Amino acid sequence: MEKSVLLWIDMKASRSEEGVSILFEKYFVVRMIGADQAAMLTPSDITPSAICFDYDFPDKYGLDLLRSTRMNFPTLPVLLLTEQHSEALAIWALRMRVWDFLVKPLNAAQTEQEIHQLKNQIDTHEHWETTPFNGSNVPPIPEEARFINNGTQEERSLAPAVSYIQQHLTEKISEEQMACLCRMRPFQFSRSFRKICGITFQEFVQRTRIEEAMRLLQNPNMTVLDIALSVGFRDQSYFTRVFKKHIGMAPTAYRDSRIIGETIHSSEHETLDMFGTH
Template sequence: MVKTHDYVLVVIRNLQETFDDGYLKTLRQHGYRIELVPAGQDPIPTMEARPPIAACFQYDYPDLQGLADLREAKKRVSSVPLLMITQAHSEHLAVWAFRSRVWDYFVQPIDMPRLLEVFASLRSVRLPGSASVASNMDPDSRKALDVQNAIPPEARLRCSGPGGEQAQLDRAMSFLDKNLHRKIAQAEVAESCGLSTFQFSRLFKRLTGVTFQEYLLHRRIAEAMRLLANPKVSITDVCFTVGFRDLSYFTRVFQRYVGQPPSRYRLSLVDKQQEPQPHQHKIEFDPLAATAAQLSLAPLKS
């Protein structure tokens, strides 16, 4: 049995050359030894020969190959806990990560106290127990780790019965997210919620404060803004991915809501990355928590 070694393996899978390594400095300050696996290099031989406390897969904007590398590492070296750190926030990406059995998932800027707690628990369990697989740990050790990986309490605040209005709205939001790439008729969303079009229209407006079509357009633009942060994705691909079928129309709508065309918005993101600002404004758009107070019809600002 190969024993666990006292170090953290960081697998760089960024699309851009630079990445935020602030969390690595903090880990080093707390006594963790860090080894890096650069882009293009296979981390599995190192993980097999010298299993680390954990392997962190570092992404800026995950691509298919980078995510495939994580899945393959989990398949081949299942005893090593995997953490995923990314600059691109996406509910679907988080779901994919946990279905791939990553131990924890962090979005930049990282919650350092929680990251340090996770590593402290992993180190205390992994080193004394050598290379035992997490799922085969003794109950007390497993319980210690689960405390750090528990579902946040706030995630339970919005629970509702299967037939409640909030549950119906959640189903509508999930339907939109899954089908954002294509034309969406209000009638089919209403049907997915078990409502008539009229009932759905009234429910949606009452719970969100905006009409369905107004919300859908905001949702498409918000998703476009997120995708444009990835320099590897063309503006045309962004246009079609968020459900527009005409690039010129997409450009006009985007400019109306954001205040500048997609190309200029992307350049503004590059400028912000090159010139660090102490107080960067980050647009938060959570469709599952949309309320009249959170969702305004005022144009989105970059």
């Protein structure tokens, strides 16, 4: 039986994971194109059976391209491959009716099952769901991708570091390690990071940890020590000092203020409901 054509759009900034497409070649004829070619595609140009977007850490431009492709080819299954472990990105893909969202490095056995299901769907001539997107119901790009702003090369080059920080807060994160991940020299990385983010790398890491701690403090079942460990602090007293420096109060005081605020807010709503006010 003749193989179906899978259009493979290479959106990677780096050359990592070069062999991923091999997993698909058992079932498909894989045709590789780059972002520039993909941006010019129209329905009259190609007749693939499915489209795969292969990212490392997708930026706003890359996700905009997937979104426009999904709208131009509404009956074709679109796959999204990425190295980014992101709940927000996975939810966005679901809302865009992406056929499958796969996180690299891929599990070969599990991926082959997914590919086999896709091939069966194509062979039985079942079209993927046609979703009538318009300006009002197209899902917005996740905020974490919008960090890349207008997608300049310098901004895109920092995306792997920002994503890594967000996903590995419990670990020790060094500037040298992130410079290597972004394929930069440490001095170049440090200068670019401050230019793009407006703060130093270490300040960004610390701020990200405190923001996550603020979110976790809303969970009354987690102790302050648990939260400190969850965001990468090994010493509770040091965590408390850093938190107070950024927020202006200790973690326990912040938690108490949130509980009091929510209680007052809830009571106000109950009072309004009693009088039939909405």
